[in-house]
Amino acid sequence: MRRPAGRRVRIIFAAFFMSLTVASFILGSERLARLMSFQPSMLSIRVATGFAVSALIAGVAFLLATFLFGRFFCAILCPLGILQDAIIALRWKRTRPAQTPNLKALRYAIAALTVVFLVGGWAVLLRYLDPFSRFGGIFGGINGFTEITGSESHDFLMLPLAGSLLFLTCLAILTLWRKRVYCVAICPVGTVLGLFSKYGVWQIRIAPSCTACGLCEGVCPTDCIDTSERAVDNERCVRCMNCTSQCTNGSISLRRAEKHEPVSGEPADPSRRIFLLKAGGLAIGVIGAGQILGTPIRDLARTSGSAEGMILPPGALDAERFLKSCTSCRMCALNCPTKVIRSSGLFEPVHLEFDRGACHHDCTLCNAICPSGALQPLSLEDKQWLKIGEASCDASKCRALKENVACYLCSKVCPKGAISMTDAPNGLEVPEVAAFHCIGCGACQSVCPMTPKAIVVTGVRQSVMGSGS
Numbered sequence: 001m002r003r004p005a006g007r008r009v010r011i012i013f014a015a016f017f018m019s020l021t022v023a024s025f026i027l028g029s030e031r032l033a034r035l036m037s038f039q040p041s042m043l044s045i046r047v048a049t050g051f052a053v054s055a056l057i058a059g060v061a062f063l064l065a066t067f068l069f070g071r072f073f074c075a076i077l078c079p080l081g082i083l084q085d086a087i088i089a090l091r092w093k094r095t096r097p098a099q100t101p102n103l104k105a106l107r108y109a110i111a112a113l114t115v116v117f118l119v120g121g122w123a124v125l126l127r128y129l130d131p132f133s134r135f136g137g138i139f140g141g142i143n144g145f146t147e148i149t150g151s152e153s154h155d156f157l158m159l160p161l162a163g164s165l166l167f168l169t170c171l172a173i174l175t176l177w178r179k180r181v182y183c184v185a186i187c188p189v190g191t192v193l194g195l196f197s198k199y200g201v202w203q204i205r206i207a208p209s210c211t212a213c214g215l216c217e218g219v220c221p222t223d224c225i226d227t228s229e230r231a232v233d234n235e236r237c238v239r240c241m242n243c244t245s246q247c248t249n250g251s252i253s254l255r256r257a258e259k260h261e262p263v264s265g266e267p268a269d270p271s272r273r274i275f276l277l278k279a280g281g282l283a284i285g286v287i288g289a290g291q292i293l294g295t296p297i298r299d300l301a302r303t304s305g306s307a308e309g310m311i312l313p314p315g316a317l318d319a320e321r322f323l324k325s326c327t328s329c330r331m332c333a334l335n336c337p338t339k340v341i342r343s344s345g346l347f348e349p350v351h352l353e354f355d356r357g358a359c360h361h362d363c364t365l366c367n368a369i370c371p372s373g374a375l376q377p378l379s380l381e382d383k384q385w386l387k388i389g390e391a392s393c394d395a396s397k398c399r400a401l402k403e404n405v406a407c408y409l410c411s412k413v414c415p416k417g418a419i420s421m422t423d424a425p426n427g428l429e430v431p432e433v434a435a436f437h438c439i440g441c442g443a444c445q446s447v448c449p450m451t452p453k454a455i456v457v458t459g460v461r462q463s464v465m466g467s468g469s
Contacts, residue, residue: 006241006254013076014085021079025139025334033331033369038062040073041130041189041327042371048118049325050373063196070197070204070254074183074190074238080131080171081183081190081238083138087175088221100178100223102233103185111191122324123372128347131187132371133329137346138164138171140330163346180221184236198235203257204243206230210251216243225252311352311389311440311459313341314359315367315375319461323349325374332366332375340442341366349374352388354442354457359388361415361441384415385465389440389457391418391433397454400428410444410455419444419455431455439465 024033036042037055040062046055066073074081114125127133141164174182183190206216212227220243224236232243232252243252313332316322326349333341333350338357343350352359364383367375378386399407401424410431411419418437421429431444433455444455 004241004244004250004253007245010075010239010241014082017077018079018082021135022139025136025331028335028337028365030365030368033335033371036132036329036331036369037371039077039132039371040193041126041132042373044118045123045126045325045327046373049121049123049321052373055373063193066193066196066200068201070200070202070234070237070239071190071193072239073193075240078131078183078189079135080187081180083135084171084175084180084182085221085240087172088179091176100181100184102224102236103181107185107187107191107194110186111188114188115192123327124324125188127327127349129186129188130327130329131183131189133327134167136329136331136334138168140164140334140343141346167346179223180238183238184222184224190238194235197237198233200234201256202254203234204232204237204239205253205255205257206232207251207253209249211249213248215246215248216252219243219246309458311354311442311457312462313350313352313366313375314364314383314386314388314462315370315378316388317376317462319459322374325372326350327372327374329371331369331371335365335369337363337365340446351459352442354445355453356446358413358442358446361443382464385439386462387439387460387465388462389438389442389459390435391438391440391442391444391455391457392435393419393431393433393455395424395430395454397450397452398424398430399450399454400424400430401426402450402454404428407449409447409449413443413447415439415441415443 020032020035023029024036037046038058040059043055043059043062046052047059062073075085076082110125110129114129117123117125141161171182184194206225206227208230210227210230212230214227217223217225217227221240222236222238224233225243226232239254241254244254247253310319312319312322328343328347328349330343330350333339333343338360340352340354340357340359341350342353361384362380364378364380367378367383393410395401399405404426406428408421408429411421416437416439418434418439419431420434422432424430431454433444440457440460442457445453445457448455
């Protein structure tokens with residue numbers, strides 16, 4: 001009997017979307033990177049923090065597709081899920097991981113808490129658990145390893161690299177031990193999608209012709225198949241189609257769920273109407289909790305991290321909002337042409353550092369590609385007059401006084417002419433910054449040859465200055 005090609009098709013699509021995801025992080029393509037804004041977690045953040053209508057429509061469409069066909073996202077579109085599949089595929093074939101338990105209470109608690117915090121205006125749990133952001137964190141930290149070699153100052157790369165390797169190691173151990181337990185017990189995105197998949201239209205079903213050979217159970221990455229009961233828990237099923245490719249007599253397949261028939265190994269409501277009523281009530285309760293707890297959540301977010309002195313990427317505008325919306329996915333950092341967008345840790349929001357470069361005057365890429373909306377889109381004109389920081393000069397550290405050598409580098413590179421040269425006691429000239437005209441691009445700091453720098457930039461509340469300023 002010819003076996004279904006579902007698994008092969010799924011692998012082809014997964015490889016294609018994984019390639020797109022990796023390319024979006026490294027090629028600097030605005031169009032390609034923008035595709036990542038359709039990740040379900042990013043859509044939810046843009047709706048919760050800015051009530052973006054387009055994101056709301058896309059999110060509803062995504063949930064509808066999941067209700068129709070199941071958690072296809074987890075097997076085809078989720079980079080962290082695909083990474084786990086690759087780890088499972090590399091496992092020594094003679095070893096069999098432990099059975100993954102159905103940890104319903106754990107996953108429901110994590111998902112509910114995530115949604116409550118999100119409705120309250122803080123995406124902190126998605127920063128730690130969102131599969132797309134965590135894949136970006138892994139990829140970003142490891143990619144930064146290539147910059148360490150030959151770099152004179154690479155301390156800023158060590159913490160993200162260490163965090164990335166630690167997270168990847170833990171994920172690999174967890175995957176080798178319990179297969180896709182992260183997806184079915186921890187990931188809040190997977191849990192929400194699973195609720196729609198459980199009562200969906202198209203289900204993985206086991207026919208009465210099943211011989212209970214156990215082949216499908218052995219290849220299931222989520223352990224959601226029980227051949228003794230001829231049942232599949234479609235809430236946990238990620239539509240990898242491994243089972244259909246292994247079945248020797250075609251007893252397990254993806255087909256339309258029959259009315260009044262249980263759709264999983266657990267007792268289920270015979271009517272989707274009841275499910276919709278329950279889901280609606282749960283959604284109202286969670287959203288209501290988020291609204292009621294909104295002020296305490298925002299206060300907690302405000303005290304949990306501070307952007308004081310940090311130089312935030314263009315488009316962050318309000319630091320408090322940025323810290324609550326940024327999931328540290330590294331999309332902006334990896335695409336930044338001058339590599340000045342960095343993070344001090346795997347889960348830390350990004351910021352700018354100008355020791356090796358400056359924020360390019362003619363670049364708006366970071367705020368154009370931010371998938372979560374933490375960075376607002378800006379026109380090039382607004383970006384060029386956006387004050388993201390303010391330079392200050394300590395003349396005592398200037399080369400003109402320290403080494404008695406004339407140096408005009410900072411004044412020459414300033415795109416706004418905010419730096420002028422004034423007479424020094426030794427007959428040379430030292431820089432003086434006109435703060436009113438400075439936009440904080442970091443060009444002056446990056447070219448300063450002194451250690452420590454004689455001219456440095458600190459963060460300010462972002463505002464667009466008039467072109468006539």
